[in-house]
Amino acid sequence: MAKKKDDAAKQAPYSLTELDKKTLKLIENTAIKVRSKILARNLPEMRFPTRSLSNVKYDAKVGYFELGRGTTGRTLTVNTVKNFAQTLRLMSISKEMVEGNDHATKREAYYVSKNWGECKFNDQPESDAVMDDIEALASLDGLTREQLRYRPEEHGGAVAGELVVVDRDRETGAPIEIDCTRLGSGSYSIPSDVERLQFKTAAKFVLAIETGGMYERLNEHKFWKKEHCILISTSGVPSRACRRFIRRLSDEKNIPVYAFVDCDPYGIANIYRTLKVGSGNAAHINQFFCVPRAQYLGLTPQDILDFKLEDATHPLQEVDVKRAKDALKNDPFFQAHKPWQKALEQMLKMGVRAEQQALAKWGLNFVIEQYLPKKLANRKGFLP
Amino acid sequence: MAKKKDDAAKQAPYSLTELDKKTLKLIENTAIKVRSKILARNLPEMRFPTRSLSNVKYDAKVGYFELGRGTTGRTLTVNTVKNFAQTLRLMSISKEMVEGNDHATKREAYYVSKNWGECKFNDQPESDAVMDDIEALASLDGLTREQLRYRPEEHGGAVAGELVVVDRDRETGAPIEIDCTRLGSGSYSIPSDVERLQFKTAAKFVLAIETGGMYERLNEHKFWKKEHCILISTSGVPSRACRRFIRRLSDEKNIPVYAFVDCDPYGIANIYRTLKVGSGNAAHINQFFCVPRAQYLGLTPQDILDFKLEDATHPLQEVDVKRAKDALKNDPFFQAHKPWQKALEQMLKMGVRAEQQALAKWGLNFVIEQYLPKKLANRKGFLP
Numbered sequence: 001m002a003k004k005k006d007d008a009a010k011q012a013p014y015s016l017t018e019l020d021k022k023t024l025k026l027i028e029n030t031a032i033k034v035r036s037k038i039l040a041r042n043l044p045e046m047r048f049p050t051r052s053l054s055n056v057k058y059d060a061k062v063g064y065f066e067l068g069r070g071t072t073g074r075t076l077t078v079n080t081v082k083n084f085a086q087t088l089r090l091m092s093i094s095k096e097m098v099e100g101n102d103h104a105t106k107r108e109a110y111y112v113s114k115n116w117g118e119c120k121f122n123d124q125p126e127s128d129a130v131m132d133d134i135e136a137l138a139s140l141d142g143l144t145r146e147q148l149r150y151r152p153e154e155h156g157g158a159v160a161g162e163l164v165v166v167d168r169d170r171e172t173g174a175p176i177e178i179d180c181t182r183l184g185s186g187s188y189s190i191p192s193d194v195e196r197l198q199f200k201t202a203a204k205f206v207l208a209i210e211t212g213g214m215y216e217r218l219n220e221h222k223f224w225k226k227e228h229c230i231l232i233s234t235s236g237v238p239s240r241a242c243r244r245f246i247r248r249l250s251d252e253k254n255i256p257v258y259a260f261v262d263c264d265p266y267g268i269a270n271i272y273r274t275l276k277v278g279s280g281n282a283a284h285i286n287q288f289f290c291v292p293r294a295q296y297l298g299l300t301p302q303d304i305l306d307f308k309l310e311d312a313t314h315p316l317q318e319v320d321v322k323r324a325k326d327a328l329k330n331d332p333f334f335q336a337h338k339p340w341q342k343a344l345e346q347m348l349k350m351g352v353r354a355e356q357q358a359l360a361k362w363g364l365n366f367v368i369e370q371y372l373p374k375k376l377a378n379r380k381g382f383l384p
Numbered sequence: 385m386a387k388k389k390d391d392a393a394k395q396a397p398y399s400l401t402e403l404d405k406k407t408l409k410l411i412e413n414t415a416i417k418v419r420s421k422i423l424a425r426n427l428p429e430m431r432f433p434t435r436s437l438s439n440v441k442y443d444a445k446v447g448y449f450e451l452g453r454g455t456t457g458r459t460l461t462v463n464t465v466k467n468f469a470q471t472l473r474l475m476s477i478s479k480e481m482v483e484g485n486d487h488a489t490k491r492e493a494y495y496v497s498k499n500w501g502e503c504k505f506n507d508q509p510e511s512d513a514v515m516d517d518i519e520a521l522a523s524l525d526g527l528t529r530e531q532l533r534y535r536p537e538e539h540g541g542a543v544a545g546e547l548v549v550v551d552r553d554r555e556t557g558a559p560i561e562i563d564c565t566r567l568g569s570g571s572y573s574i575p576s577d578v579e580r581l582q583f584k585t586a587a588k589f590v591l592a593i594e595t596g597g598m599y600e601r602l603n604e605h606k607f608w609k610k611e612h613c614i615l616i617s618t619s620g621v622p623s624r625a626c627r628r629f630i631r632r633l634s635d636e637k638n639i640p641v642y643a644f645v646d647c648d649p650y651g652i653a654n655i656y657r658t659l660k661v662g663s664g665n666a667a668h669i670n671q672f673f674c675v676p677r678a679q680y681l682g683l684t685p686q687d688i689l690d691f692k693l694e695d696a697t698h699p700l701q702e703v704d705v706k707r708a709k710d711a712l713k714n715d716p717f718f719q720a721h722k723p724w725q726k727a728l729e730q731m732l733k734m735g736v737r738a739e740q741q742a743l744a745k746w747g748l749n750f751v752i753e754q755y756l757p758k759k760l761a762n763r764k765g766f767l768p
Contacts, residue, residue: 184551
C-alpha cells in the first residue's frame with residue numbers, strides 16, 4: 001500500500017486535456033458574448049437547444065435519438081434576470097472546477113447557490129433545469145455535462161474481465177492501471193465521470209448484464225477468461241457513467257457489445273433500448289451516452305421455447321402489455337427494426353416474460369455451459 | 385493482463401474452509417436426524433428459531449438486536465410435506481454449492497425448484513420464507529446465509545483508501561491483493577459474499593458515507609491519504625455485504641468506524657441504526673451484519689447550527705416527524721442512548737433536516753478542509 005509521507009507532497013498542477021480546453025473556450029465565449037452586448041448597451045441573449053420530443057429525430061444509420069435544430073432563446077429581462085444570472089454562475093463554477101480538476105454533483109451545485117444571496121435556487125428542480133440547458137448547449141460542441149464537471153449521483157456499474165482501465169494519479173499525473181482480471185470475486189466500480197479514463201484490452205466482446213446475481217456468477221466462474229470478454233453489470237437501466245464507459249470502451253477498442261437482459265418489455269424497451277439508442281427526453285445527451293453498436297444476445301421470447309423455460313416464466317402484467325404495445329406503436333427504434341417488432345409480437349402472443357436467472361431451472365451453471373455458448377455460436381441471430 | 389492458454393488449465397480442487405466444514409456438518413446433521421426418525425418409523429421434525437419482533441432482545445452491551453430462544457417446530461404431516469421437502473432440497477443444494485465453491489441468489493434458488501416437479505415453489509416469497517428459516521437455523525451455529533452459499537442480489541458498496549483486500553484465485557487458490565489506493569477515481573466494488581476475504585491495513589478508521597457524491601469527492605481528493613483511513617460508500621442503507629464487510633474489517637483489524645450521513649430521521653434511524661445494531665425483523669442475522677462499534681460523526685442537528693447551514697435545510701415532512709417519533713417511542717436502540725434522544729428531540733424542535741452535501745454552501749471542499757477535520761478533532765463528541 002502506498003504510504004508516503006504525504007503531508008509534504010505537493011500536488012502537481014493539473015494539466016488540461018484538449019476537451020478541458022474546449023470546455024473553457026465554450027464558457028469564455030458565452031461570457032464574452034453576454035459582456036459585449038451589455039457594454040454596447042444591448043440586452044444580452046443566450047440560446048439553448050430545445051429539449052423536448054418535438055425536437056428529436058431517429059435515423060437507424062446514425063443509431064440514436066438526435067437533437068434537432070430547434071433552439072430557445074433567453075433574453076435578459078426583469079423576468080429572466082435571476083435565471084440568467086444563475087446560468088452564468090453555474091458556468092462560472094464549471095470553469096473553476098475544470099481549472100482545479102474538481103467535480104460537483106447536481107445536488108452540490110444546488111447547495112452552492114445557497115450562498116448567492118437573492119440569486120439562490122429555491123429547489124433542485126430549478127437548478128437541474130438550468131443545468132440541463134447548459135448541458136444541451138455544451139452538447140452542440142460535443143461536450144458532456146461530465147466535462148463541465150457536473151456529475152451524476154448514481155452508481156456507475158461493476159466491471160470484471162480482460163480489461164485494464166488506465167486512470168491518472170491526481171497528484172502526480174502518473175498512470176494508474178487497474179487490471180480487471182485481478183479483482184477476485186470483487187469488481188471495478190465505474191466512477192461517475194469516465195471521460196479521462198483510457199483502456200487496454202484484447203477482449204473479443206463486452207457483455208452487459210442486467211442483474212448483479214448473473215454478473216457475479218459469470219465473474220466467479222471466470223466466464224471472461226473462457227470467452228476473452230469483459231463483463232459489465234448494469235444493475236437494471238445502465239447509469240450515464242456505465243453507458244458512457246461502454247460506449248468509449250467499445251468505440252476506442254472497436255469491440256462488439258452484447259446485452260444479456262431479462263426477456264420482458266422493461267428489459268427490452270427500457271434497459272436495452274436506453275443502452276443502444278438513448279432516451280427520448282434527453283436527446284441532447286444521446287450522442288455520448290448510447291451504444292449504437294450494442295446487440296441483443298437474450299433472453300428472447302424464442303429462447304423461452306428453445307430452452308424450454310415455459311414453466312419458469314411469469315404472466316405478462318397489464319403494465320408489461322402496455323409497455324410492449326407502446327414500444328410497437330410509438331417508439332421509433334422498434335419501428336425501424338422489423339425483427340424487434342416480431343419479437344415483441346411473439347412475446348405478447350405468448351403472454352409471458354422470463355428472467356435471465358430462469359435458466360437456473362436447468363442447473364445453476366446451465367447459463368455458462370449451455371446457454372451462452374449456444375447463443376455466441378450464432379451471433380448473426382442476435383436481435384438488432 | 386493474465387492471458388494464459390486457459391482451456392487446458394485445470395481447476396485446483398476447492399479446499400474447504402473451517403466454516404465450510406461447519407456448514408456441511410450442520411446440513412448433514414439435519415439430514416441424519418430426519419432420516420433416523422423416518423427409519424425408526426417416527427414422524428421427523430425440524431425446529432427453527434422464531435423470526436419475529438416478539439423473539440428479539442436488545443442489550444446495549446451486546447450491541448445489536450439479538451434473536452431470542454423461541455423456536456417453531458415443523459413436523460412432517462400431509463400439510464407440511466411439500467414445505468418439508470423443499471427445506472431439505474434447498475439445504476441439499478447448499479451442500480453441493482459449498483463442495484463446488486459455487487453460489488446462488490435467492491432468485492436462482494427459486495428457479496432451480498422449477499425442475500423439482502410437484503415440489504416446486506409457486507412464487508419467490510415461498511422460497512424466501514423457507515430460506516429465512518434455514519438461515520435462522522444456521523445462525524444458531526454462527527453461520528450466515530452467505531456461508532450456505534445463498535447470496536443477496538443487491539449491490540455491495542464501493543471502497544477506496546488505505547486497505548488491501550486479499551481474495552483468492554478460484555482456480556489456483558493463489559492470493560489476489562487488491563490495493564484500494566490504486567484504483568484512481570474508481571473503486572473496489574464489494575462482492576455479495578465477503579466471508580472469505582482477508583484484509584491488510586494500517587488505517588486509523590473507516591468512514592462509512594451515505595451518498596455516492598460525497599464519497600467520490602472524498603476519494604478524488606484523497607481524503608483517505610490525508611487522514612489514513614478507508615472510505616466506504618453505502619449508497620443509502622448499507623447492503624448485507626457492505627455491513628458484513630465493514631464488520632469483519634473493523635473486527636479483524638480493530639479499527640473504529642464512523643458514519644457520515646444526512647441529518648434526517650431516515651439517515652439516523654434507518655441507515656445508521658441498521659449499520660450499528662441491525663434491524664428488528666431480521667434479528668437472526670444481526671450478530672453478523674451489524675457494526676456495534678460504529679459511531680455517528682454527523683451531520684447532527686447541532687451541526688446545522690454550528691456550521692450555519694440553516695438556509696440549506698429542508699422542513700421535516702410528516703413522514704420524517706413520524707419516523708423520528710417512532711424511533712423515540714419504540715426503538716430499543718434510541719431508548720438505550722440518552723444523547724440520541726436529545727438529538728432527535730432537537731431535530732423535531734428545529735423542524736428541519738439537512739443533507740451532507742449541504743456543506744457545499746460554504747464551498748465544494750469545505751467538507752474536506754473544515755467540517756471533517758473539526759469533527760475528527762473531537763471524536764468523544766460523536767453520537768453513540
